[in-house]
Amino acid sequence: MVEVDNKPLRPQVLAALSQVPEVAREVRTVANAIRRDARRLARKQTGTLRRNIQVERVYDPDTGFVKFLVGWGPAAWYGWMVETGTEDTPPAPHLVPAAIKNGAVAPEGGDR
Numbered sequence: 193m194v195e196v197d198n199k200p201l202r203p204q205v206l207a208a209l210s211q212v213p214e215v216a217r218e219v220r221t222v223a224n225a226i227r228r229d230a231r232r233l234a235r236k237q238t239g240t241l242r243r244n245i246q247v248e249r250v251y252d253p254d255t256g257f258v259k260f261l262v263g264w265g266p267a268a269w270y271g272w273m274v275e276t277g278t279e280d281t282p283p284a285p286h287l288v289p290a291a292i293k294n295g296a297v298a299p300e301g302g303d304r
Contacts, residue, residue, distance in 0.1 A: 211256075225294045226291050227247050230287045230290035234274070234284075240267055241264070241270075241274060244268035262290075274286070
């Protein structure tokens, strides 16, 4: 949650801020850094997983927020199974560690 003087900002204010070009540029920079680090950390078998970690700009009309999502494209639909593991394969986290490294996610058990 974003706060100013220990008071949470109203959702409308956050939505407006998310659309300011300078703010969007900074958020995209972080998203691109997460993508770069996730690609570096991802297992490389054929390279499909690494190549298909992407950043997508999304506008949510319900909230008015502009978001940048980092995730796996359609060709790497199995990315979540690599990240979290299956009953047959151990997890190989790459997206979450990249987000933690770039400050987008708090480490487990820690505050951000």
